[in-house]
Amino acid sequence: MTIVPTVPGAAVLRAAERTPTPVLLLDLDAVSAVVGALREDLACLGDPVLLFALKANRFAPLLRHLAGLGVGADAASPAEWRAARDAGMAPVSVTGPGLTGEDLASMAREGALVDVDGLDQLRALTRAPDPPSEIGLRLRVPVAEADRTAGRRLSRFGVDPASPVLHRILTETGTRVTRLHVHSGEIGTPRRAERLAAALAGCTRVFPEVRELNLGGGFTTLYADRRRAQEAWRRVADSLAGTRVRVLLEPGMLLTALAGFLVVSLRSVEPHPDGGRCATADASGWNLFTWGRPRVVARIPERGGTPEPHLVAGVTCYENDVLAEEVALPPLHEGDRLVFNAAGAYTASMARDLHGWGRPREVAVGGDGGGRV
Numbered sequence: 470m471t472i473v474p475t476v477p478g479a480a481v482l483r484a485a486e487r488t489p490t491p492v493l494l495l496d497l498d499a500v501s502a503v504v505g506a507l508r509e510d511l512a513c514l515g516d517p518v519l520l521f522a523l524k525a526n527r528f529a530p531l532l533r534h535l536a537g538l539g540v541g542a543d544a545a546s547p548a549e550w551r552a553a554r555d556a557g558m559a560p561v562s563v564t565g566p567g568l569t570g571e572d573l574a575s576m577a578r579e580g581a582l583v584d585v586d587g588l589d590q591l592r593a594l595t596r597a598p599d600p601p602s603e604i605g606l607r608l609r610v611p612v613a614e615a616d617r618t619a620g621r622r623l624s625r626f627g628v629d630p631a632s633p634v635l636h637r638i639l640t641e642t643g644t645r646v647t648r649l650h651v652h653s654g655e656i657g658t659p660r661r662a663e664r665l666a667a668a669l670a671g672c673t674r675v676f677p678e679v680r681e682l683n684l685g686g687g688f689t690t691l692y693a694d695r696r697r698a699q700e701a702w703r704r705v706a707d708s709l710a711g712t713r714v715r716v717l718l719e720p721g722m723l724l725t726a727l728a729g730f731l732v733v734s735l736r737s738v739e740p741h742p743d744g745g746r747c748a749t750a751d752a753s754g755w756n757l758f759t760w761g762r763p764r765v766v767a768r769i770p771e772r773g774g775t776p777e778p779h780l781v782a783g784v785t786c787y788e789n790d791v792l793a794e795e796v797a798l799p800p801l802h803e804g805d806r807l808v809f810n811a812a813g814a815y816t817a818s819m820a821r822d823l824h825g826w827g828r829p830r831e832v833a834v835g836g837d838g839g840g841r842v
Contacts, residue, residue: 473503474496474503480834486806490806490829495526495831496728497530498836500531507519511718513703518715520543520560521720523553523818524818525722527817531833532552534833535724536556541562542560542561543686554579559580561576563584565586566586571598583604591635603646605650606627606646608628610665624653649683651665656685662702665705670712681715681717682709682714682715682717686718686719686720686722726761726813727813729812730808733750736749736784750781750783751784752829754782754793756828758792765809768799769805769807775800778795779798786824787823
């Protein structure tokens with residue numbers, strides 16, 4: 470049982486047939502369904518705040534649609550902050566190691582929830598013109614095993630809540646901490662969610678004025694099984710019982726990844742000397758699929774035939790530019806279209822531009838987008 474769509478809907482398939490390629494189609498109705506199901510699961514936490522992580526997707530029609538659903542934003546740069554503000558998303562939480570003190574002070578004056586990422590950033594913020602009197606703190610926590618690099622166990626982001634230097638700066642400047650924020654990588658199990666919530670609840674004893682706890686994101690693995698995710702939220706609720714805090718969450722990939730589809734046309738289909746056939750698409754897997762490997766979920770036109778292995782290659786001159794490897798499909802032909810799933814997050818926002826092919830245009834389908842660019 471899952472909350473994410475598994476196949477493209479009829480509206481997406483109609484748009485995939487008629488829209489010039491390459492194109493990224495975003496199914497806004499699927500996004501709405503995921504948001505609704507997630508809110509059902511989170512009801513045990515009271516009235517938690519959803520903040521869409523803009524690093525996953527900055528497509529303006531998507532952001533406006535999420536704003537209409539009452540979803541706020543998680544921004545980590547001035548560009549993401551402007552995109553969220555212009556789309557009408559609220560609240561907007563801002564944190565990131567590259568933000569200057571003046572960046573944070575300016576955003577706070579416009580209503581952003583600013584969470585400080587380090588001691589130097591805190592010093593810079595308190596020295597900026599008209600700094601906020603209340604801030605959030607991002608805390609350094611252990612990262613998930615899958616996210617550990619070069620043996621690092623602790624995140625490179627955040628501050629030590631017990632740091633004497635931190636508390637001296639807060640005392641000297643009269644700055645109050647009213648929010649705690651973490652991001653520890655994928656929260657893949659109920660036990661990990663419970664431990665993270667319990668650790669944050671413990672930190673409220675160090676910062677007694679805290680009113681909000683931001684658990685970050687990383688829920689896609691957890692939602693491979695919705696029942697497991699529901700158990701995780703029940704455990705989080707138990708861990709936070711009696712704290713009287715509002716919970717903030719930052720889903721990104723979970724909300725949009727499987728609501729997005731890449732549609733490509735085939736420039737050529739040739740026999741491959743190693744066997745099977747090599748189909749060259751009009752988009753680049755190297756440029757677009759930095760994280761993850763989408764799969765073919767539809768062919769246009771659909772035709773029968775004995776499936777045989779196909780290498781679906783990208784449009785660049787890079788030997789390993791591949792969209793799909795050894796995928797069994799009925800024989801393809803020049804001009805056919807293929808629809809790939811899992812393209813709604815970390816595709817356009819992380820796209821490379823080898824050869825200057827540029828990014829595919831994006832089209833919203835359903836919702837208030839009406840299939841228009």
